[in-house]
Amino acid sequence: DLVQAILAALRPVEKPLAGKTALVTSGPTHEPIDPVRYIANRSSGKQGHAIAAALADLGADVTLVSGPVTLPDPAGVRVVRVESARDMLAACQAALPASGLLDVAVCAAAVADWGVDVAPQKLKKQDGAAPPAIALRPNPDILATLSAAGPQRPRLVVGFAAETESVIDHAVAKRARKGCDWICANDVSSATGTFGGDRNTVHLISADGVESWPDLPKTDVATRLARRIAETLISP
Template sequence: MLHNKKILLIIGGGIAAFKSLDLIRRVREQGAEVIPVLTRAGEEFVTPLSVSALAANKVYRDLFDLTDEAEMGHIELSRAADLVVVAPATADLMAKMAQGLANDLASTLLLATDTPVLIAPAMNVKMWEHPASQRNVETLMGDGIGFVGPDDGTMACGEFGPGRMAEVPDIITAMQRFFIAGPLAGRKVLVTSGPTHEPIDPVRYIANRSSGAQGVAIAGALRDLGAEVVFVTGPAAVPPPHGVQVVQVETAAQMLFAVEAAPKVDAAVFAAAVADWRVDNSSAHKMKKDGSGKAPALAFSENPDILKTVSGWGDKRPKLVVGFAAETDDVVANATAKRTRKGCDWIVANDVSPETGIMGGTENAVTLVTETGTEAWPRMSKSETARKLAVRIAKALA
């Protein structure tokens, strides 16, 4: 499965770097070419000579090597491979990736690449469990970065727990998955995400607290199963995932237009938190106080019902239409009624009361409402929720 593939291997600093030597050997045994990048910290654990000898290739180390820039610039290097693998992926490298930093060759390549990325984290258990690291993990998963590990085990520091780099055979298996057609290969799926902004004047708008994280995770999970994803997003706090067709919109009307303009799809997932109302008398100029103490009178109109519109499309209707219901009370009852009212196949319902921390947070707790009944899912990360939903969609389209 790796035969004739080009693998860009970034070796981070850490005792687990010694495993990268075996990884190079085994990847080459499968007929792949390894292009190694060794960080300065990685050189403290493995030598450029050993890496080069095993890879039978030049080791790239310095962002500002003029000879390398003449032969193969860092932009070309970042895109010349079929897969980028980071092993070990240290806490520092993961933080740089999550924040978009580019202050050395490895981080610059990772920021510049449009190639799928797989990382094998390796760090002390407390570093892995630290809230900052977990926030970075959530961000990277939302960006479509693949993970293998970390495993539980005894570490070089003597502590035990999660943070140990995955074993080489497991990394090889994870690499192979990138080149296997997933259950959604050949399928097209539309996903909407994020809030909409309905303007009051050029500087003010009506919106909601949606971060777009769940929609991003769903699009990434569907992509990982092989789907061709059209991702229509409002102005979300979370960036869209890589490897999908992104259509950015502001208002509900623009979102409906983008959905209607999209090609025919097999499934549509409406995770966007679309504003129910828009301001009819929005101003082309900034509204100012006039000293009277009276607020401007705003007139509202209902926004188009995108979910109901698509559910009633007829021949163009996707085989599976999935809506979301963000509720604060009577969650299941309201979601069940919404599924019937909108004419969609499934509703993914959740409680977004402020005390749940779900809207704008990193976790979700949903109930899947279908024609046959309801299924409550336990609270889990939004990435895990997305993967579970993507698998269910794949089974429904099989």
């Protein structure tokens, strides 16, 4: 660790994102059903956390809004922990700079599409009675909200699409629907091991088309994405 730190300190430093501000969301959201139950998803936060770390490595001032994960906080990143999608949106809005624009927002969190109207007491099983209905309601759409045109729209908005079928088609449609600039689409079928695993196969979808990256460690996906973001933000 000490040797690593010394080597890192001696290495010529490239900080193309110095002075740039970034917001990254990561992890799942938990949507409470009652005081003890909730709806979750299999996102580990590994990809989002790695992106926050990679942007910070390139010099960006990074705020990471994270759902419940068991990962350590990345070094050099401001971390805000939230539980539900509503909390995550509020934290993202609070992270927008009071003056000036956010340079890039990367929405890597697996935000629940639906929340539940929370029961104030634990739902009880009644012998002989039918199971209770869980009434879902749409959650706020964080990616679409950040992508909407307006004076606070980040200069570059990147979304993720976690799909189990027709990955690219669904992601191309999602990019158009949400109004974001790029979508990183990945296949999260259980056979791929993407959710919770350490590797990811990403298709980067932009106005220029589809760029399919090879299967890579999530840290390398993060580095590659951070470099692409830097190129885009510093090009004239």
